[in-house]
Amino acid sequence: MDEQDCGDFLVSSRELDAFELMIRTARSKVEVAEILHVHDLSEDGFARHFPYLAKDVRDLPDDDSPCT
Template identity: 55%
Template sequence: MGDNDFCASLLSLRELGSVEASIRSAKSRAEVSRILDGHELTTDEFADTFPDLAKTVQELPDDTFPAP
C-alpha cells in the first residue's frame, strides 16, 4: 500500500473533498497550513494525495500573519 492509499484510508472521500475545496479557496500557504492542521494531515500526505494541487499551493503567497 502506497502513501496515497494510506492517507485516503484515514480520511473519508467526503473529508478529502472538503480538504481539496478548502485548499483551492485558500489565499496563502499559511491558510493551507491551518487547513492541513485542522484535518491532521502532514504536508507530505497532502502532496502525495493531491500532487497537482500541492504544486499550485507553492505559488500562493506566504502569509506571515497569525491565525485569527
C-alpha cells in the same frame, strides 16, 4: 484517486470534496498549513496524496498580508 489512499482523515467523497475546496480557495500557504493541521495531515503526506493540489499551493503567497 481511491479514497483509501487518502488515509484515515478523509472517509467519504464528500469530505474529500470539501477538503479540496478548502485548499483551492485558500489565499496563503499559512491558511493551507492550518487546513492540513485540522485534518492531521503532514505537508509530505499532502504532497504525496494530493500532488495536483500541492502544485497549486506552491504559487500561493506565504501569508495573508495585503501587498503594499
